Amino acid sequence: MFSIENILNTFVTKYQTEKMEELLDFQANIFRQTTETWYRYLLDNLESEERLLGLKGLRGVGKTTLLxxxxxxxxAEKTKVLYVTADHPYxxxxxxxxxxxxxxxxxxxxxMIDEVHKYPNWSRExxxxxxxxxxxxxxxxxxxALDLYRGESDISRRLAVQNLEGLSFREYLNFxxxxxxxxxxxxxxxxxxxxxxxxxTKDFHPLPSFKSYLSSGYFPFAKNLKTTAVPARIIQTLNTVLETDLAFAQDYSAGNVAKVKRLLGVIAASVPFTPNISTIAEKLGLSRNTVYMYLRHLEDAKIIRIVxxxxxxxxxxxxxxxxxFENPNFAYALQPDANIGAVRETFFANQIANATKAVHLSEKGDFLVxxxxxxxIGGAKKSFDQIKDLPESFIAADEIEIGFGNKIPLWLFGFLY
Structure with a gap:
């Protein structure tokens, strides 16, 4: 004898079964498309024993593929894992x-939940x-761009967070x-x-590859694009971060996004530079505190790097x-005639920081690590004049394959992760 309760339970069970089958079909389709057996550096260091693990990173660096x-x-238990995206119709x-x-x-x-920032009340649930x-x-x-420790519920004591950075020069060469x-x-x-x-370098000359990496090798997606198409794709990535990721993470309106884009335009015209906040604020019609806030958001979103x-x-x-800029590819995408000195410094700061080493400005020399x-940081003819007599000082020189003494090839710092 069927009661209303039994009928409802049967309906709910059938509905849930259909939805689960739909999600598993979606997962199977996604998994079929992922055949690449080359792995990012973080896969072997994933904190896979954690009950709650957040994986952060700039859009396009390979977080979904890593999962x-x-x-x-x-x-090990492949039938016990379910992958979904936070914007799935489910x-x-x-x-x-x-x-x-x-x-x-x-x-x-x-x-496994992809792009959790697209789900409202993510931290509470x-x-x-x-x-x-x-x-x-x-x-x-x-x-x-999302501060995983700042949400409607405190999950900081439960949550482990790891960052996936863009390709190192070493990974670029391998991939x-x-x-x-x-x-x-x-x-x-x-x-x-x-x-x-x-x-x-015994069977390989790194300098041509290094030049390509600086302009278009930080993102894995560039492998499947013509070199000439990479800048447009990078600009598209930047726009998506500004228009979508910051909108979710910082509750930006269209007006906020427009102002941040204007600020990024000011930065792009002169980066790297020591900013005059008052001048920038006046030029953009913003308060000083708003400029500070936007700069921090751009840094959190890994568009710029503040040193x-x-x-x-x-x-x-x-x-x-x-x-x-956070990485040299951004410099070339936004400044086709990017200053090579600035690009070299950007590369060095990027690879050092991505390898989890502390990097600061130095009173003498460029960086303190x-x-x-x-x-x-400089080219092949860079001298020690600015750092002579300083202990533990080095030149990271571009355009050389092999260094000598305390003069180290710049490209070699791309092997840190």
Whole structure:
């Protein structure tokens, strides 16, 4: 005998089954498209034992591919993992918590959510999922613009966060050109750069590849594009970050986005530079505090890199000492005739910081690394005049394959991760 309750339960079960099949079909289709067996550096260092893991990074660096590769090639119980995107139509009529509950009931072990910043109330529901389903792991990706520790619910004690950066020069060589170079430590480069460079260059000349990398090699998507098409794709990426990611992460209106674009235009015209905040504010018709806020948002979104002196208080309303683009590809996309000196400095700061080394401005020389090593960046003829007699000082020189003494090839710092 069928009661109304039994009929409703049967309907709900059937509905849930159909929705789960729909999501699994979506996942299978996504997984079929991911056949690449070359891995980013972070895959082997993923904190895969964490119950709640957030993966942040600039749009286009490969966060989605990393998640899928982990599920396909590294996760032992492949039938226990479910991948979804936060903007999937499923969420038009269901919540993230609903999905986690359903997957948990189906003995799922890992739920992977792509672009979580597109889901409203993401932090609140992640907290509920983490508290309510202790056997379920949740991995998710988000825009680099999103502060994962700032949401409607405090998940900071539960959450592990890892950053996926753009391609290092080493990864570019391996992915684009089929090499198999291993990463080097900063200590190895400083101590043994001559022998390391000799080994790397015995059957290979890195300088032409390095030039290509600086202009168009930071993003994996460039491999499938003509070189001439890369700048337009990078500008498209920048626009998406500004118009979509910042809109979600910082609740920007169209008017906010327009103002930030104008600020980025001012930066692009003179980067790297020491900003005059009052002049910028007056030129754009903004308050000083608004300019400070927008600069911090652009840095969080990994569009620019702010480099300060080591004694600088890193408050949000502090004047930046110097502003660079986050990576040299941005410089070339926004400035086709980008100054090569600025590009070299941008590359060095990028690779050092991406390798999780502290980088600051130096009173003598260009950069202070790990509060210990002083670096002057330049071309092949760069002299030690500015840093002579300083202990632990080095030149990172472009346009040389092999260095000597404390003069190190600039390209070798692209092997740090």
């Amino acid at each position: 899928i590769q982990f599920a396909k090639f590294r996760y 969420f038009y009529s269901n919540t993230l918590f609903d999905l986690a509950s359903l997957w948990n009931k189906n003995d799922g072990k890992l739920l 992640l907290k509920l999922i983490n508290d309510g389903f202790p056997a379920l792991q949740v991995f998710f990706t988000s825009s680099s 684009f050109e089929g090499h198999d170079f291993k990463p080097l430590t900063l200590a190895e480069i400083l101590k043994d750069h001559v022998s390391l460079a000799q080994e790397i 300060n002196r080591p004694d600088k208080n890193l408050g949000s309303l502090q004047k930046p000492d110097k502003i660079y 790990e509060n210990q090593f002083i670096f002057e």
